[in-house]
Amino acid sequence: MIGSSTGPLTPSRVLIVDLPGPDLTPDQGRLLRQSGFGGVCLFARNFSTEKRTARLVSDIRDALGPHALIATDQEGGAVLRRLDVPMPPSPLALGVLDSEDAAREAGRIAARGLLDLGINWNFAPCLDVNVNTANPVIGERSFGHDPETVARLGVAWALGSEEAGVMASVKHFPGHGDTSQDSHLTLPTVDKPRSELERTEWLPFRRAVQAGVGSVMTAHILYPALDPDAPATLSPAVLSGLLRLDWGYDGVIVTDATDMHAIADRYPAGAAAPLALSAGADTVLSCGHGDMETHTDHRQALLSALREGRLSEARVHGACARLDRAVNRFPGVPAPYTADQRSLDTAQVQRWAEQALTWVGIPPRLDPALPLLLIAPISAPVGGPYGDSLSGAHLATLLKEIYPHLHTVLHDDHDPTAALSLLDRFPGIPVLLATTGRWSLTELPRFLASRLRKEQRSALHLVLWNADQAAELKLPSLISHGFRPANLQALAQALMALR
Template sequence: MSTDPGLRRLALRTLLAAFPGSTAPQWAVDLVREGLAGYTLFGFNIIESSQVIAVTAALREARPDVLVAIDEEGGDVTRLAHATGSPYPGNAALGAVGDPALTQKVYAAIGYELAAQGVNLNLAPTVDVNTADENPIIGTRSFGADPEQVAAHAAAAVTGLQEAGIAACAKHFPGHGATVADSHLELPTVDASPEVLRARDLPPFAAVVAAGTKAIMTAHIRVPELTGDGPATFSRTVLTGLLREELGFGGAIVTDALEMKGAALAAGGTARAAVPALAAGADLLCIGADVDAALVEETAAEIANAIAAGRLPVARVEDAAARVADLAAWTSRSAPREVPTTDLGYAAARRAVQVEGSVDGLAAPLVVQIIASSTIAEGPVPWGLGPHINGTEQLRVVAGEANAAELLARAGDRPIVVVGRHAHRVPAARALIEELAARHPVTVVEMGWPSHWRPAGARAFVTTYGASLANGRAAAEVLGLA
């Protein structure tokens, strides 16, 4: 079936695509002129500030109201600072501080930085209530495990971003915090009743709606009592019934990336996921990161052909495109411009650090960083104490390959500082730390989501609630090593 040009243009108005490289290719600029809603920038698009400004300017020259989105959460998920780590703490650290006014200031600073580089839609904040300690994808991206606490910080984050002129997109509706699987890789199931969701997961979303968030992102999670066998992204009960009608949200509903397995596998491919998402009530479809012109055209064709065949009401797509246009119009308003203060981020991270035990007498220790993998959402961003301590020996080890006796011999009379990230989840890491602590003065620095595990014999346990550049500097200062 050939694609009707008018329907193709309508479909393009609902799509948030991506492109490779550090400049916008001609096809990407052409699609903006033809009506494409916009693009998401990823770490592979970003080298430095002036280059990002050139990219966003090129897109805006093609059409002034183009949406330029990014996942800039601060903390462990950063795109602007993917080469160094974010100068801001993430949500877990801000939640640990417990000061919503500080959260608002941090997100305003992030917003001003985005605005200065031509970005106008931040796919943040994450407002999931992280009730599963072993959650592999949310964790430190969450403000905490208490719905009221998360709600207060979620509203503050939205307010901060939007006072800087950046549209906020709170995520992941109806709540990804109780999962123990990653929706990038599979379709997680949250086996909870609507009543449990309303009490546990929905308060932060109600709070961001009340705060005026311009967008909310869907979750590729299955909630059997609401979504059946499919993801929330494809559920009219969730998007239209729960979010639109019950919570009264009138802004743009944005999908999580359709290339993620939680959506693509359920639909039979990335492009095919577009139609059920629109039918459910989504407005702006985030295709994903691995996108080229052919995939954009395939996705637009799926939408246009579904309309032509009567499988997708044209009025639903027109409504989606209108909401996206309203979002773009809001971002086109003139907004105040301020220079963000990175010291704000470091000071906030310092307030989050919690110390159990004593960190006295740590002059010139041996620092052992246990290598940890990153999630797809985070990407391979540097972390640890490395850039903040000078003249102190540091080793990076794989827990399962490290020899405690060799590390002890290398330390000699020096104390050992072990730096980990979700160390409690890795049996070999726990065993290594416990063996070292049983035989030597050891301080543990945990830079992931906190757990109840504490190694017997450790002289101190330091929790940073995140692994950003700011968190690393804060930990180094607390240890007296900076």
């Protein structure tokens, strides 16, 4: 096997790379074949039709050989790359259900939608504990704010995935939950004493290690209690010391993407790759977002470090040996996702969406025979791990089927003119005020909610992504825990019950 622990040293085997689009071009195939990368991570831009994506995976395997690890981020909720299969709920929705059986089955459902194409590695689930409501990038990707709950449900999810044939990767070790910064944009710091980290951030990861979960993904975050200088991804104290020696973990350690600003701004041109390997990582996620030169830079950085003695051959061989074991355990042989199984999984996802719906306060009675107002954003900004969101027009179309006399204003999150005009035109008419974004609320929905409260007008806040926003607007609320089709169908059913 190329790059195996007993074969010739192929340092680029430790790189997982990305691709620009839904097809593997001849030039890209030659680069993969000549470089001998360990695998590819697929993003939303790589998924198209089922047949086309299956061909892409097959072409990647033809270029890299049978040892290839094909990865993606199919977490559930808002972080999904493949959208033409049953979509697992967000981890936070599973936290609301608080069922290990549901979490385990959600992991299986995620895996079935990947192994169908031959994808054998899922960079999920998040075991970050959502202890900071100002966190810009974790939120609903966490199973909750209680470490024990995150541990129980997160480990169950990971084991469900692996039972179905796809290696899980618990992330972001040693914990991204207590920061108000996004490592996609900057280098956050979690400055907590070791005793507190052990009680909170580390507890779910330690349980995952004890359960033998196949891989762990690192966080690009400083933890001064362990290492005041290097982020966890590049820290021997965190990876070799805490994870390997103290906890005895012998699975694969994979870095988060090295194009994220927390790393790329400080270690450009692939310089982080040999540092991560030396620290204890087994594979480095190199993302160029269309720029294949990024992967060549990482490869050259590894070769230079080996040549100059900054990275040992033994360390690379050890990393390749772990990758060999992972591929042997999760070979990625496509397993057909039958129509009957898809139907069962779709029904299960729908039941979870209905069970996770959360009411806050006393909702108004909404009569479909009478006028009703909808105020919603035109669209929601996305970034970081998120690729799509719910448009106001789509929401309005859905609600119009329930409320034929619906009057809608879609706003840009800044100009209140149209929304105020609608309220003035229909005094006393009930209002649905929707928030559809992940990030912090702008002043406009706060202003509108304040006016509705002041007028004592019947209103219902539809919270269609970030559940924390319900408390901010102080209106009766219906929290969907997501905007996927199952969530919207559950929302519609709940609203019809208000007649």
